[in-house]
Amino acid sequence: MRLNEVGIFLFFVSCALVNNFIFSRFLGNCPYLGVSNKLSTATGMGIAVTFVMGLSSLFAYIVYTYVLVPLDLKYLDTISFILIIAALVQFVEMFMRKSLPALYSALGIYLPLITTNCAVLGVTLVNMKEGYNLIESVLSGVFGALGFLLAIVLMAGIRERLELSDIPESFKGFPICLIIAGMMSLAFFGFQGLVK
């Protein structure tokens, strides 16, 4: 699906809701289940992911288009994207620590966590597979991450309510989380067919 065919709104709906990273592509489940205990940490994680996914989409596109394609080394995309993302996150962390201490303390502990988040790697690979151009890549990264933010915030809200609910002993803790993740995935399944 191309941006100029459907417009930015439908592009957003496609990236964030229809092809949601958590519920439709099943990527990034580790932070989704691991950091969704509290609403505040979930929001922090979601924003950090948004930031990193946008940036890595940009750099992955540049490397892919201007280095890998001319050298006919497209098959090296996965390993080079891992390298780019890891280096980029480290660099951004150092830069933020020096220049934007406020942002650093807000995102601080989440940034290293998402260095090898599969959703971050996934978005770059999906971008290349779909043949997106620069703007589409970055938008797909940011919108996809907003979908992730939505998913993790919804999950955190539900889990905070779960703390106070009467759950059968055998479902307490992680099992009920997995069940809820499955139900949310089913609910998001309703978006399928809205746009491609």
Place this chain on the structure above:
Amino acid sequence: MNITAILYAVGLLGGMGILAGMLLTFADSKFSVPVDEREARVREAVSGANCGVCGYPGCDAFAAAVVRGEAPITGCIPGGARTIEALSEIMGLNAEGKEPMTARVLCLGNNDTVKPRYEYTGYKSCRLASQLSGSPKKCYVACLGQGDCVRACKFDAIRIVNGLAVIDEKKCTACEQCVLVCPHNVIKMQPLSATVLVRCRNTQPARGSREACLAACIACKRCEKACQYDAIHVQNNCAIIDVAKCTRCGDCVAVCPSKCIIMT
């Protein structure tokens, strides 16, 4: 086989790796934020149990607070004297000598001594048991023996032996977690040097406490008379030792009729 393709691939990945490495090295020197190296050393010296008894969320936060001068260097209780010594050296501060503490169970009411009020067969929880008609044991301050303290102890220092919690003082780090969970307040923090103890807190008059437990203090005041140092007194029908005056001579231990004064 296309040898140039292989060379390209190796060169590209190697080059990207080296480039990223150089970039990060450059960034590290360019954007380095001076971090107090004492923080890492403080973090090394504290116990590392992340128990939270210092009042900070985890050992990292405590180390940062010590370096900032907000937390006292005596804050890490599980670390004991060794940690305080190390921290005082790192921070260049004098530690006011803090006596090593330990948790002690002030009760001898095991299944043989204390009489049951009813048979408790419910969920294994002291808190739950303490809510049911007083408690399963006749003594209203007895150790309930359901093991809340065992589960709270992160250092594996407590065992339930014959219905009574027993603390291994070698393993106890005085983190106070067991003190917090005990619904009968049976466990108290005490200086490690106070080895003579009245292991009973029952304040009923003699008959009532004897009916409840064979090992209860019956307030006979024999220990009070035996003590040459004016260190033990019966207050509210229960003997209490003044740690400052006690010389650990053991005279009171010998005369106690219900053997509730114990020398460890």
